[in-house]
Amino acid sequence: MPETKHVDASSGDALLLVGTMKGAFILRSDKARENWEVGGPYFPGRAIYAMAYDDRQNRKRLWAAVNSSYWGSYLSSSEDLGKTWTEPETYGVKFPEGTDSSVKQIWQIAEGHPGEQDTLYCGVEPAALFKSTDAGASWALVEGLYNHPHRAQWMPGGGGLCLHTILPDPSNPKRLFVAISTGGVYRTDDGGENWQPRNQGVRAQFLPPEQRFPEWGQCVHKIVSHPSNPQRIFLQNHWGLYRSDNGGDSWNDVANGVPSDFGFAMEVDPNDAKNVYIIPLESDEFRCTPEGKMRVYRTRDDGQSWEALTKGLPQENALETVLRDGMSADKLKPTGIYFGTRNGKLFGSRNGGDSWNAILESLPPVVCVKTAVVQ
Amino acid sequence: MITFNVAGFLTDFANGQNRIVLESSPATVAEALDSLWQQHVGLRDRVVNERGQLRPHVNIFINDENVRHKKLLDTPLPDTCEITILPAVSGGAELVNRKS
Numbered sequence: 001m002p003e004t005k006h007v008d009a010s011s012g013d014a015l016l017l018v019g020t021m022k023g024a025f026i027l028r029s030d031k032a033r034e035n036w037e038v039g040g041p042y043f044p045g046r047a048i049y050a051m052a053y054d055d056r057q058n059r060k061r062l063w064a065a066v067n068s069s070y071w072g073s074y075l076s077s078s079e080d081l082g083k084t085w086t087e088p089e090t091y092g093v094k095f096p097e098g099t100d101s102s103v104k105q106i107w108q109i110a111e112g113h114p115g116e117q118d119t120l121y122c123g124v125e126p127a128a129l130f131k132s133t134d135a136g137a138s139w140a141l142v143e144g145l146y147n148h149p150h151r152a153q154w155m156p157g158g159g160g161l162c163l164h165t166i167l168p169d170p171s172n173p174k175r176l177f178v179a180i181s182t183g184g185v186y187r188t189d190d191g192g193e194n195w196q197p198r199n200q201g202v203r204a205q206f207l208p209p210e211q212r213f214p215e216w217g218q219c220v221h222k223i224v225s226h227p228s229n230p231q232r233i234f235l236q237n238h239w240g241l242y243r244s245d246n247g248g249d250s251w252n253d254v255a256n257g258v259p260s261d262f263g264f265a266m267e268v269d270p271n272d273a274k275n276v277y278i279i280p281l282e283s284d285e286f287r288c289t290p291e292g293k294m295r296v297y298r299t300r301d302d303g304q305s306w307e308a309l310t311k312g313l314p315q316e317n318a319l320e321t322v323l324r325d326g327m328s329a330d331k332l333k334p335t336g337i338y339f340g341t342r343n344g345k346l347f348g349s350r351n352g353g354d355s356w357n358a359i360l361e362s363l364p365p366v367v368c369v370k371t372a373v374v375q
Numbered sequence: 376m377i378t379f380n381v382a383g384f385l386t387d388f389a390n391g392q393n394r395i396v397l398e399s400s401p402a403t404v405a406e407a408l409d410s411l412w413q414q415h416v417g418l419r420d421r422v423v424n425e426r427g428q429l430r431p432h433v434n435i436f437i438n439d440e441n442v443r444h445k446k447l448l449d450t451p452l453p454d455t456c457e458i459t460i461l462p463a464v465s466g467g468a469e470l471v472n473r474k475s
Contacts (some may be wrong), residue, residue, distance in 0.1 A: 069466040070432045071384070072423040089388070089417035094425040102424035 006083050009374045014173070014330055016338055016359075018346060019048030019368030024064050025081045027359070031373075033336050033350045036359055039082050041060060050325065052109040053372035054135065056117045060374070062137065065106035065122075070199035073106045075122070077136060078194035092139045093122050093130050101126055108325070110166035113173045123163035127154055127180045131192070136340050145178070145186065148218055153181035154370050157219045157238065158284075164222055164324055169230040169247070176231070177248060182219040185235070187248050194347040198248035205284075221324045222266040234303065236266040236324075238284060243303045254303030255354050259290040262322035269352065270331045274300055276354060277309075277329070277337060279322040290343045295319040296339070298353050303343065312356035315349065320345065330371040340366025377407050377452065381418070381458040388417030404435060405448040407458060422460060423448075432466030435459070 007028040009015060016036070023041030042048075043066050048066035053293040055368040062078040064085070074091040077183040078084060105125040112119025112131075122130040122139060129142040145151075154161055162181055169175035172257045174191045177198070185201040197216035203210070218239035226232070233240040235251060241261045255261035260280040266347050269275035271285035282290040289295060294313040297306040320341040338348040344363035349356045379395040386393050395414060401407040405427070412419040422433055427448070429435065435442045436459040442450045452458075 068432065070462040072430055073426060074420070087387070089420075091420040091425075094420075094423075100426070102426045102428065 001044055002041060004041060004044075005039050007037045007081060007173045009056060009081060009375055012152045013374045014332060014336065015372040015374060016141055016328075016346075017051035017053060017368070017370040017372065018340055018360075018363065019064070020053050020324075020340075020344070020364040020366050021366035023362065024051060024082075025061070025360075027346075028081075031332055033330075033332070033348065036291040036348075038360065041365060042082050042085060043076070047105075047322070047367065048106055049367055050109045050122075051122050051368055051370050052111070054111065054120070054371065055372065055375050056111070056215060057135070060136065061135070063109050063120075065109060071270045073103050073108065075109070075125075075136065077292070081266045082341040086229075092136070093124060093136070094139075095128070096141055098142070101128065101146075105160065105162070105165045107162045109168055110168070113176075113257075114170050121168075121176075123166055125160045125162040127151070127161050127183060128146070129163055129178055129192075129311065131261065133295040142186065142192045144194050148186070148195055149195070150183065153217070154180060157181040165220075166221055167225060169232075170227045171230050174246070175230075179220040179223050179235075180198050180215060181221065181238070184216040184246055185220050185223060186216075186357050198244075199251070200249065201251035201253070202235065202237055202242055204242050220312075221264045224266050224268045224276065226236045226268045229318040232302070234266060234268065236278060238262065241278065241303070250366065256303065256305055258297055258306050259295070262287075263322075265322040265327035265328045266324075267329050269335050269337075270329055271333055271335045271365045272300075272352075274302055275335075275352065276303065277327065278306070279339065281325065283323060285350065288319040289321070292317050292319055294347075295322050296337070296353055296356075309349075309356070312349075312358075319343075325368045325370075326366055328369045331373055336371065338369050338371060376455050378457050379402060379407070379411055380391070380457055384389075384393065385418060385421065386437065386462060388421065389415045400454070401452055403448065404442055404450045404458065407452060420448065424453060432463045434461050434463045 018025040023044045025040035027036040047067040052063040054061045076085045110125035118135040120132045130139045133177045165179035167177040169179040187198045188224045233244045241255040243254045272337045296309040303326045330336040335352045340346045342365045346360040377397040399410045
């Protein structure tokens with residue numbers, strides 16, 4: 001087993017939280033982001049599907065979704081940048097008595113609305129949403145979504161039936177979006193009591209032509225929006241690239257000039273709402289970057305056009321896959337963009353994607369990349 | 376007398392012990408596990424899920440018989456036996472498509 005290394009961080013430092021199929025890594029750099037120190041591996045042998053950094057209310061708490069094929073899935077936290085992690089006697093995220101489900105994997109950890117400084121959400125497989133109002137000390141199933149009549153008909157995608165994306169509307173404390181593969185986008189406008197599908201215009205390529213635009217049942221891979229304009233949401237689908245201008249009520253195709261509208265990862269620039277990044281993959285069967293070229297695509301005009309960002313990225317024999325939680329942007333300026341691949345490479349840009357460099361190249365398959373700036 | 380054998384990672388949740396003798400006389404594997412959880416609560420969620428079902432890549436042996444070839448957790452127990460909890464050979468390697 002490799003020796004576990006640790007990092008320390010000061011105010012203003014950038015953090016990269018990298019979850020892989022065989023452990024978690026924490027990278028630290030100063031705001032220049034030229035050189036990175038690497039901490040880890042934490043939880044060696046375990047799949048870390050999600051990570052988060054909760055710095056609200058003067059906390060400096062890391063979270064990791066630890067998935068073991070033997071021992072189940074649980075959340076672990078650290079108050080010291082990973083030097084020590086909690087190992088709970090009982091798992092906090094569990095389906096309650098009276099349900100017929102058991103947690104297979106924890107897929108996502110997300111903060112609640114801005115006014116809810118102790119609220120966290122957790123998305124799991126089989127698709128369900130859990131909520132904590134005590135900063136993660138305890139969790140409860142969001143029964144309004146669990147009891148939705150559609151749930152019995154949601155189907156697993158290639159990675160399982162998962163609730164993988166949680167997107168609060170910062171302008172409306174009662175509105176929250178979730179994305180489910182395979183179920184689609186669902187939205188609540190009453191704080192989680194009731195949920196409605198929001199997939200008009202999003203296609204389901206795996207259904208017969210006459211059923212290809214159902215009300216729900218799409219395999220949505222990712223949705224993102226910028227806090228300054230929560231009505232505008234971008235969606236990366238299992239075939240399909242979309243934008244909504246009305247909070248998800250309807251979606252328009254914005255796959256303009258991309259080599260493929262199949263992909264997983266998607267991210268919005270925290271410093272500029274107009275900039276959105278995707279990493280197209282060639283087909284649902286191949287699932288690697290098209291033409292053997294590692295290309296990130298950026299739109300600066302809300303999806304009307306997309307430009308390929310390639311400087312510093314391999315353009316030959318690059319058969320890479322970036323998964324749905326594998327790309328993240330930091331809030332420093334210029335914006336830092338980072339992504340990890342299933343082949344264990346971690347790339348980063350310090351200038352909004354104009355140029356890239358390889359940060360690490362021999363990790364286990366990367367499944368999650370998150371960023372944070374230490375306050 | 377019922378004795379549990381645990382190894383490796385699981386001993387972290389059994390006060391470092393790899394052999395745990397039960398005070399009770401359980402009739403089935405499930406009853407024996409319930410007694411085990413009372414002594415070492417941290418073992419429960421790691422061996423069974425919240426429905427009380429044996430995790431898919433964990434095996435339980437009564438002496439040398441795998442309960443998966445018998446009645447799982449409803450398997451009756453003799454008065455004296457060794458119950459061994461082990462990670463299965465099927466675990467450890469994730470399918471390459473996971474998380475996609």
